[in-house]
Amino acid sequence: MSAKVNDDLLTERRKCEFNVEELTNYLDGGAQATQNRRKLEDKVLSTKGLFDEVPEEYLSHKEKYENAVRKAVVYYKAMKEAEDPNQTEQERANATYRSLLHAAVFKDNSPFSLHLAMFIPAILGQADEEQKKYWMKRASKMEIIGTYAQTELGHGTFIRGLETTATYDPKTEEFVLHSPTLTAYKWWPGSLAHTANYCVVMAHLYINGKSCGIQPFIVQFRDEETHQPLPGIKLGEIGAKLGFNTVNNGFLGFDQHRIPRNRMLMKNAQVLKDGTFKRSPNSKLTYGTMVYVRVVIVNGMANQLARAVTIAVRYSAVRRQSELKPDAGEPQILDYVTQQHKLFIGIASSHAFTLTAKWLTRMYQKVTADLEKGNLDELPELHAIACCLKAVTTTDTSVLVERSRTSCGGHGYMLSSNLPQIYGLVTAACTYEGENTVLMLQTARSLVKALEQAQSGKRLSPTMSYLSEKVSSRLKWDNSIDGIVKGFRRVAYGKVESAMRSMRKYVRSGLGPEDAWNMSSVQLVAASEYTSISEADIRQLQDTYEDLLGKIRPNAVGLVDAFDFRDQILNSTLGAYDGRVYERLMEEALKSPLNAEPVNQSFHKYLKPFMQGKL
Ligand SMILES: CCCCC/C=C\C/C=C\C/C=C\C/C=C\C/C=C\CCCCC(=O)SCCNC(=O)CCNC(=O)[C@H](O)C(C)(C)COP(=O)(O)OP(=O)(O)OC[C@H]1O[C@@H](n2cnc3c(N)ncnc32)[C@H](O)[C@@H]1OP(=O)(O)O
């Protein structure tokens, strides 16, 4: 018999003014997609051995990793077996696009993440046809496990500064990989420490003493039978982190490690047997894997944010606290407008990020198809947009997930709420795949170029067209959606123009262009990430906003129910569908090993002698 649902949640669900299932179907891309997703989740989550007897919070660092590898093997097999052969690739992608299935199994991410998220995409994007055929067969069947090794102890952002060298030896038709310094050690790649046995290494290619830029190499670093590190390879784990503690991030040093010529991934640039270097049509095509992951991250943020606000909104409907009116009893904390302000923006932002992710994915697919035909025209715009959206969605999601956590009071600070772990996952994305400030400056670089083109009368791409709108500074806008968008475009234009004016002022004062850029970089980041509007309209918008909060209030639980996260995926004492928060908090607390005995051994060993003055 299923547990009784909390009365307040029952009331909330009765109050909801729209069809929740309809919204779920819309988010999934149709009723069939919802059915496919639920069927996949049912199948996979019914697999034995996927869940932890002891909550992983109570395991050691080493036990957490070993347990995660155990689950990763079971999970990957279950996902493979659950695949419906009659489904198209697109239907399969839709079924997983919104599913956070892996989150039901890994609170802190999987040791296989990088194999799926970067190693396979790097092969698909950087290998020539023959290489792709061979390596995709092995990688997709998990005969090998890979990662993406680009960042070094001394360099993450500045890829052109990477120190790992790959020197071509025409006599043996091999590359010699070497880490000349400690700072050249690859440092951070997920799965690198003890899980993977191959990686795509980004290294500085030298032929006959001449630099040929950063190129991708597929490198085996552990024996496939014994898993021992190969000769000339130094390996290890980088240590405990804020989150991602089951991703097995590691370090790797090369000592004159030789690999065959065909291990350089040669889709874009090639090295012939005699050492002839055939340059890529665009050196930045080597950075293509990162563009892909930045696009994926936007959708990932939408889903993780939806998970956090589901937990916080359901908890806020169950939690009663304080006194809103004398003698009226303790209200649901969701009735405090401050609580609505904290949480409803998160619901809206998740939907906005989902729609943005869909748009960006379509743009990525179009540009990638163009690249296959040799048309690189829209690559710079894709790069600029992907940088901006990855940075904005990860920053906003981190802020909104943390706000979801703090809106749940002390219980939000419990690991059993899962909000701290979700924060650990999303805040990492502000750093990985391009640190956010650096990416915003990449976007700013494109905006400044676009404004210069607009001022010289050139046509701009659709996403930059607001820079060529000759709008008067006295533009009045009303509070219609169109009016607000017009206002934002006007202010965004002003931010770019102001940053550019600032740079020109510094150059006129005698600074070089690089110093002028650096001095204006705070404005440049602002031009890329946010806009604000004038005082007069704030008051009017504020009234509209507070009115909107009231309209959303009766539908808040319905809106998060529509994300359709099952309890195993939420993995939270505060967010379960039945709202039995207090019972779940106690159930989880009793799982602490410290509760196995009423008096802990430290009393007899330390406390008692201490309190009796004997220590
Ligand atoms: C699969 C399960 C995953 C589960 C995850 C669970 C939870 C997470 C929750 C949500 C996330 C969801 C999914 C996330 C998926 C995976 C996450 C898992 C693991 C984490 C993986 C992280 C891996 C990494 O971090 S890999 C390393 C990433 N490193 C970087 O990004 C480095 C950043 N630096 C750079 O990109 C460059 O150095 C630079 C800053 C761009 C500068 O480069 P530089 O050469 O110096 O260029 P310059 O500034 O001089 O500009 C020159 C010119 O080039 C153009 N340019 C630059 N880059 C590009 C590009 N990429 N494409 C096209 N063009 C580019 C630039 O615009 C300039 O052009 P122009 O001269 O102005 O014309």
Ligand SMILES: Cc1cc2nc3c(=O)[nH]c(=O)nc-3n(C[C@H](O)[C@H](O)[C@H](O)COP(=O)(O)OP(=O)(O)OC[C@H]3O[C@@H](n4cnc5c(N)ncnc54)[C@H](O)[C@@H]3O)c2cc1C
């Ligand atoms: C959880 C996690 C997982 C990761 N997984 C991988 C992986 O699998 N594979 C991999 O290769 N890497 C991985 N990374 C590494 C990640 O890609 C780098 O940390 C990231 O690129 C930032 O580089 P960095 O750490 O060297 O920081 P730095 O580049 O040293 O940045 C430090 C500070 O300097 C500032 N800064 C740097 N350059 C500029 C500039 N030009 N203008 C203005 N400010 C600047 C930055 O804004 C930042 O504030 C991972 C990182 C994390 C946190």
